[in-house]
Amino acid sequence: MCTVLTTSRTALLSLLAAAGVSLSLPAMPVQAQTLRIGLAEDPDLLDPTRARTFVGRIVFSALCDKLFDIDEQLDYKPQLATGYEWSPDNKALTIKLRQGVTFHDGEPMDAEAVKFNIERHKTMKGSNRSGELKPVTGVDVIDAATVRLNLSEPFSPLLAALADRAGMMVSPKAAKATGENFSSNPVCSGPFKFVERVAQDRIVLERYDGYWNKADIHFDKVVYTPIPDATVRLANLKSGQFDFIERAASSYMAALRKDNRFKTAAITEIGYQGITINIGKSDRAKQNPLGKDARVREAFELSLDREGIVQVVMDGEATPGNQWVAPTNRYYAKNMPIPKRDVAKAKALLKAAGVPNPSFSLMTATTSDAQKIAQVVQAMATEAGFDVKIQSTEFATSLNLADKGDFDAYVLAWSGRADPDGNLYSFDACKQPLNYAGLCDPAVDELLNTSRTQSAVEERRKTFEKIAAQVLEERPIVYLYHRKWLWAFTSKLSGVRELPDGLLRVDGLKLAP
């Protein structure tokens, strides 16, 4: 009976359509839509525990939901969690979970699953998350929708970690079954599930019908294609092969803004671009004129015009900055504003330090941006009396030299973390892995550790001001600017949310026909 009715209705519709009659019919089937995204690199392992690249996080945004997410103001908002509460001594975090959520294999995303995931992050061999969750000593399952994370000491950056890969939950059943090979067929609880991956070619995801927020998902598929060359990536957008590209080249932005076929976004990043100075990483610091004397480092900073660097290197598509967070960030230390360029003072400082013409090498990766920074910095510093020798080094080699302390100064960027601790602790605390400068100051360490125990914003901000007063005087890193995540997409795409972590969220996105 049903078939007959359907057939009759189809036949009637065909007749009406053939007669040129237009009808407004409710619930007409919507054509399958695919969102095609051009990435600047090929992601690494699609396993939140072992992933290590920024670009991988873009794919995870559609594939794996997290306990928390961030909003435009870097506030934490619930995703798989619905709420949280710190214990009075800040040594336990109780998280309420969203109920009825399932993984892509149909398994429940409950408190047991969260416990499994946190323990997996902490104990799996090769886990990149164990450091982020170091203070977590155990997970208690209170009930199916409540977990408690117990900490060895108060650790306020934990929420930021749980709003990133450490907060991504994978299906325990799938993780147990595939072990180390989980990344070849990841099973999470995000709006899209994994279909296939061809290395260096494409990652295909398909809508997950059991998603808890499926009303906000308007695509059937998402296809990510890595194209490292910015010109070719843009050509693909222009020729209609992509709907969205990330990290568009700054030099093309002006033209794209005038082209009504496309929309653009420029979001100030949570990371930074800076120059790391070897002040104590190795014996070479003792021969490094910048490393030996803080006055020479101050002179170097005063010789630089950050606004000029931003204009020349980034075509104006960056925000000048002198700290680990951008001036717009709530934790920016206002007591240490951006110093203006002052060549005369720089010269005077060099004279006072007894080295009017200090010579040092500036190591830089071979990427176009890093090369441009080195050249502009060289030109500016020369005016103050510096002799800057640019040492162009392929990235892998430069990383090795930085790790050994075999450099004077190093042009290095950091993609940033939502909590300032992620931009600071590993770089400035004694003997931390990213402390290429070799800063080791017990007073700074104490302040850094204090900031980790504080959860009130105002209290932490004051501590960061104290840290800034010490660290920015010492100058292990001369911060230059905060890049902007430059996005270009078809004007048919709506609902793009500009979040400072530079990761495209797929919920709410719509593509007009």
Added chain:
Amino acid sequence: MTTYLIRRIATILPTLVFVTMLIFGLQQLLPGDPALVLAGEEQDPQVIAYLRERMHLDEPLPMQYLYWVGGVLQGDLGESIRSQQPVLELILQKLPVTVELAVLAMLIALLIGIPAGIVSAVRQGTAWDYAANGFALWGLSMPNFWLGILMILLFSVHLGWLPASGYVEPWVDPVANLKAMLMPAFVLGTNVAAVLMRHTRSAMLQVMNADYVRTARAKGLSRRVVILRHALRNALTPVITLGALELGTLLSGAVLTEQVFTIPGFGKLIVDSVFNRDYAVVQGVVLVTGTAYILLNLLADIAYVIVNPRLRS
């Protein structure tokens, strides 16, 4: 012929052993610690230690070499540390793509290069000759990546005829596959077409003045038969050798072309792996490429013997 073949194949084995040593040795000269690169932004010491252990980086070099060669002899080329895929699987996934690109490029090169070389030699000193030489000069001097970007701008962005980049498997959609491969194959083939044209031209000029060609003409054979059956057949001998060598060049040329057109082939695999210090992949890819090069030379030698019967004795 059989003795020749056996002798020729016997020389391949020591060459292959030497190739494995060279690949392994050269890779050790690459500066930079692969564990640091692969550890990502965080540089977690535990992750670095884990990667060193997995890649046997803490062991002496001869042991690392034996691990690798031992695996190779058992058909195990190792595993990509970055993507965790077996190297052999990656190679088998990427090789057909590059081979298709190289074959299409060679076809384009042959279709352009040999006729242009013949016309240029037969019509020496005419406008045809100058045009063919002009093409050769253009083909040799135009950098692949530049030509590629110009073609993308013209045929994809402005005209919208061809996709700007990407790859579609031929069994999924043969037409889309050809559309995707046309520009990269042309870009890759122009250089070889120019080389083939120059060599065909000079070889043809040489044989066109030879006694047997004059005899063929004196016998009253048509110009077409003299050129195609008598002159070209002899002129092609060095061109075949060159063609085989150029096929190797095409494989290396594919590195840049694949980058520009984002073709997920061998070239892109090796470039990305070198920058990521994914040792197992680099070693596997170079080993396969080196072996292919050696085999192509062997095939060229066999073809040489078939075309030139005097070498059979």
